[in-house]
Amino acid sequence: xxxxxxxxxxxxxxxxxxxxxxxxxxxxxxxxxxxxxxxxxxxxxxxxxxxxxxxxxxxxxxxxxxxxxxxxxxxxxxxxxxxxxxxxxxxxxxxxxxxxxxxxxxxxxxxxxxxxxxxxxxxxxxxxxxxxxxxxxxxxxxxxxxxxxxxxxxxxxxxxxxxxxxxxxxxxxxxxxxxxxxxxxxxxxxxxxxxxxxxxxxxxxxxxxxxxxxxxxxxxxxxxxxxxxxxxxxxxxxxxxxxxxxxxxxxxxxxxxxxxxxxxxxxxxxxxxxxxxxxxxxxxxxxxxxxxxxxxxxxxxxxxxxxxxxxxxxxxxxxxxxxxxxxxxxxxxxxxxxxxxxxxxxxxxxxxxxxxxxxxxxxxxxxxxxxxxxxxxxxxxxxxxxxxxxxxxxxxxxxxxxxxxxxxxxxxxxxxxxxxxxxxxxxxxxxxxxxxxxxxxxxxxxxxxxxxxxxxxxxxxxxxxxxxxxxxxxxxxxxxxxxxxxxxxxxxxxxxxxxxxxxxxxxxxxxxxxxxxxxxxxxxxxxxxxxxxxxxxxxxxxxxxxxx
Amino acid sequence: xxxxxxxxxxxxxxxxxxxxxxxxxxxxxxxxxxxxxxxxxxxxxxxxxxxxxxxxxxxxxxxxxxxxxxxxxxxxxxxxxxxxxxxxxxxxxxxxxxxxxxxxxxxxxxxxxxxxxxxxxxxxxxxxxxxxxxxxxxxxxxxxxxxxxxxxxxxxxxxxxxxxxxxxxxxxxxxxxxxxxxxxxxxxxxxxxxxxxxxxxxxxxxxxxxxxxxxxxxxxxxxxxxxxxxxxxxxxxxxxxxxxxxxxxxxxxxxxxxxxxxxxxxxxxxxxxxxxxxxxxxxxxxxxxxxxxxxxxxxxxxxxxxxxxxxxxxxxxxxxxx
Numbered sequence: 001x002x003x004x005x006x007x008x009x010x011x012x013x014x015x016x017x018x019x020x021x022x023x024x025x026x027x028x029x030x031x032x033x034x035x036x037x038x039x040x041x042x043x044x045x046x047x048x049x050x051x052x053x054x055x056x057x058x059x060x061x062x063x064x065x066x067x068x069x070x071x072x073x074x075x076x077x078x079x080x081x082x083x084x085x086x087x088x089x090x091x092x093x094x095x096x097x098x099x100x101x102x103x104x105x106x107x108x109x110x111x112x113x114x115x116x117x118x119x120x121x122x123x124x125x126x127x128x129x130x131x132x133x134x135x136x137x138x139x140x141x142x143x144x145x146x147x148x149x150x151x152x153x154x155x156x157x158x159x160x161x162x163x164x165x166x167x168x169x170x171x172x173x174x175x176x177x178x179x180x181x182x183x184x185x186x187x188x189x190x191x192x193x194x195x196x197x198x199x200x201x202x203x204x205x206x207x208x209x210x211x212x213x214x215x216x217x218x219x220x221x222x223x224x225x226x227x228x229x230x231x232x233x234x235x236x237x238x239x240x241x242x243x244x245x246x247x248x249x250x251x252x253x254x255x256x257x258x259x260x261x262x263x264x265x266x267x268x269x270x271x272x273x274x275x276x277x278x279x280x281x282x283x284x285x286x287x288x289x290x291x292x293x294x295x296x297x298x299x300x301x302x303x304x305x306x307x308x309x310x311x312x313x314x315x316x317x318x319x320x321x322x323x324x325x326x327x328x329x330x331x332x333x334x335x336x337x338x339x340x341x342x343x344x345x346x347x348x349x350x351x352x353x354x355x356x357x358x359x360x361x362x363x364x365x366x367x368x369x370x371x372x373x374x375x376x377x378x379x380x381x382x383x384x385x386x387x388x389x390x391x392x393x394x395x396x397x398x399x400x401x402x403x404x405x406x407x408x409x410x411x412x413x414x415x416x417x418x419x420x421x422x423x424x425x426x427x428x429x430x431x432x433x434x435x436x437x438x439x440x441x442x443x444x445x446x447x448x449x450x451x452x453x454x455x456x457x458x459x460x461x462x463x464x465x466x467x468x469x470x471x472x473x474x475x476x477x478x479x480x481x482x483x484x485x486x487x488x489x490x491x492x493x494x495x496x497x498x499x500x501x502x503x504x505x506x507x508x509x510x511x512x513x514x515x516x517x518x519x520x521x522x523x524x525x526x527x528x529x530x531x532x533x534x535x536x537x538x539x540x541x542x543x544x545x546x547x548x
Numbered sequence: 549x550x551x552x553x554x555x556x557x558x559x560x561x562x563x564x565x566x567x568x569x570x571x572x573x574x575x576x577x578x579x580x581x582x583x584x585x586x587x588x589x590x591x592x593x594x595x596x597x598x599x600x601x602x603x604x605x606x607x608x609x610x611x612x613x614x615x616x617x618x619x620x621x622x623x624x625x626x627x628x629x630x631x632x633x634x635x636x637x638x639x640x641x642x643x644x645x646x647x648x649x650x651x652x653x654x655x656x657x658x659x660x661x662x663x664x665x666x667x668x669x670x671x672x673x674x675x676x677x678x679x680x681x682x683x684x685x686x687x688x689x690x691x692x693x694x695x696x697x698x699x700x701x702x703x704x705x706x707x708x709x710x711x712x713x714x715x716x717x718x719x720x721x722x723x724x725x726x727x728x729x730x731x732x733x734x735x736x737x738x739x740x741x742x743x744x745x746x747x748x749x750x751x752x753x754x755x756x757x758x759x760x761x762x763x764x765x766x767x768x769x770x771x772x773x774x775x776x777x778x779x780x781x782x783x784x785x786x787x788x789x790x791x792x793x794x795x796x797x798x799x800x801x802x803x804x805x806x807x808x809x810x811x812x813x814x815x816x817x818x819x820x821x822x823x824x825x826x827x828x829x830x831x832x833x834x835x836x837x838x839x840x841x842x843x844x845x846x847x848x849x850x851x852x853x854x855x856x857x858x859x860x861x862x863x864x865x866x867x868x869x870x
């Protein structure tokens with residue numbers, strides 16, 4: 001019989017009410033947003049009743065405006081740094097047995113991420129290999145049980161040291177984690193709202209910052225490696241073409257954009273102290289009143305720095321930031337306290353930024369930007385407005401058309417359609433999904449397609465009425481026989497929505513979400529809500545004949 | 549009075565000219581492929597790499613002036629198009645500038661963008677940049693690949709689903725109809741040189757979903773009628789099924805079209821290409837499920853005895869119980 005039990009009625013209408021309540025905050029977007037901000041900040045929140053749900057649909061970057069960046073972390077950089085840092089240890093270990101293995105030096109023409117040690121006498125090489133192998137440490141990883149961190153191979157008159165695959169995998173993982181963490185800290189320091197910082201695939205990081213004017217601003221903050229080093233100066237040159245000895249490097253002085261550097265420094269590659277040992281950095285001014293950055297080392301950094309300055313009074317040392325020499329002062333006296341000041345040609349803004357970067361720590365590897373998009377907030381607002389109008393007009397046209405076609409039953413379907421759109425917004429708010437411009441298109445498309453299930457049912461009822469089984473039976477049969485078609489049709493559409501969601505990114509994914517949710521809600525409204533409406537109406541009126 | 553798109557008791561013979569329809573479809577597909585081979589698609593930066601800049605100025609746009617401003621930078625292929633939309637105000641003159649990926653640049657650099665912005669602002673100080681997007685060649689290559697896989701996967705998944713729910717002939721018919729829709733959509737984009745970007749892939753997948761939706765409804769009725777009319781000619785059964793579902797097919801197409809039309813006119817220029825693809829898709833999706841998918845069933849022939857196995861195979865959902 002065309003009867004729905006009271007429990008089911010309650011369930012259906014409860015779902016509808018909950019859905020409507022969840023969707024409600026989106027009708028008062030600005031109001032609820034400021035309320036939520038206040039709650040988050042721990043302030044007294046007004047403007048929205050606290051007993052109502054306050055979840056909102058997140059607006060995607062294409063609607064809100066902001067910057068989207070996809071960066072690839074150059075993990076090879078980290079390999080390079082690590083292998084380079086092995087040299088002092090190896091030099092020391094080999095040096096202790098120079099008597100047996102003879103003179104040796106670091107070869108300058110080693111392939112990337114390898115260390116090559118050249119020997120004058122070949123007799124001692126086997127012993128050298130043994131010593132270096134002795135320095136290897138076991139790698140802790142799930143796959144590389146018993147693996148060690150370096151691989152040592154012997155050549156004719158040299159020994160090559162490389163990182164093992166297990167160690168590389170470890171480093172890559174660590175580098176990604178660190179990069180993510182540092183990018184997050186840097187963006188948080190600048191204080192924009194709700195940034196998205198996500199790892200994508202093995203070596204990529206997706207950064208989305210709403211509300212900034214250009215991707216360049218974000219890049220300036222996260223793209224700088226901010227690797228700060230204090231390196232001993234070997235000599236000063238006037239061109240970058242000089243030959244640096246093994247273990248040395250030639251770096252230019254820091255200059256403003258577009259100005260060719262005129263002074264180059266030959267530096268020892270291994271730093272005395274690096275930025276990792278900084279505990280604090282603050283923008284300040286030097287004694288001449290120009291912007292500068294004050295910094296403080298941790299205990300071990302302070303000791304290293306103190307020892308070095310004590311032993312090298314009168315010698316210059318270089319403060320190097322991202323392979324540019326910011327300044328190269330001469331050590332005047334023993335600097336013991338572990339704090340110092342970096343001066344250079346900074347503007348106030350630059351010194352503030354530098355302090356932020358130094359505080360957050362250096363990126364372990366460089367970033368290469370593969371994709372960047374900036375959407376202006378006005379364009380986003382235009383898109384929202386246009387989408388809203390299109391939604392309303394689409395809705396009204398479909399409502400009228402359905403009423404004209406199916407009369408009272410069309411009205412039932414229309415109620416279901418309105419509930420359907422509200423439910424989509426309710427679900428989007430509930431799961432905290434992001435609404436994008438194609439997502440709005442997905443909703444409009446759903447408005448058009450949501451009535452499909454009802455159309456199928458109503459057409460079927462019309463057919464059943466022709467074979468004259470009485471209205472109640474016809475309605476029942478209509479729903480029953482239409483169900484298999486409706487399910488088949490929606491499952492196939494759902495399959496494509498799922499594939500879009502899995503394979504797509506950004507706006508396309510937003511479209512997949514609204515399309516997929518739209519299928520679920522439209523199935524619910526078309527099958528349950530209209531049926532409940534029809535059952536209530538039928539029980540009241542008990543019509544002898546119906547027209548669909 | 550009720551609005552009826554299809555009169556009650558309509559009985560159109562859809563197969564009297566089946567060969568003609570298949571011929572037309574085949575011919576259109578060949579045209580689409582030829583257009584694709586000759587002209588190729590107008591790939592957006594998503595698939596080609598490069599930079600696109602959306603500008604807004606108070607003064608009317610003179611494309612040649614823009615070109616003159618950018619020319620000295622020697623950036624290779626630069627395309628400048630003016631954008632029109634009814635919602636724009638008088639002093640809202642929008643243009644899209646597309647710059648190809650610069651040689652030797654694996655990733656995106658802001659130097660080029662900065663140069664272009666400076667050059668344009670020197671020409672018209674009221675100019676603002678409402679959107680700037682850059683995609684490096686590395687990513688764009690992957691995006692093409694992903695998009696291709698996504699479409700292929702969708703078609704494959706549907707093939708499998710229809711095969712499970714119906715018979716292989718239905719699956720083949722549905723998928724051929726889908727391929728037909730996708731080919732014709734790509735053909736239109738190549739012929740009209742509309743920008744083809746990631747959103748269009750989403751549109752194509754939606755078309756796939758919509759078209760299969762339509763086809764499945766017809767097929768479902770075919771299966772039902774095959775059980776009902778065991779003695780009738782396959783051609784007649786197919787005809788009855790199409791006629792019986794015709795009203796629904798047209799109703800849904802019209803409501804969907806109404807919604808899309810309002811989006812096309814009012815939804816702004818940013819998604820117009822996307823909406824166009826979907827409108828076209830609804831049109832040919834409807835056509836293909838009526839003419840192509842069933843015609844293929846007729847050509848392949850289907851199993852006629854559905855009486856026993858159908859239930860055993862679990863091809864019928866339980867009664868709805870609301």
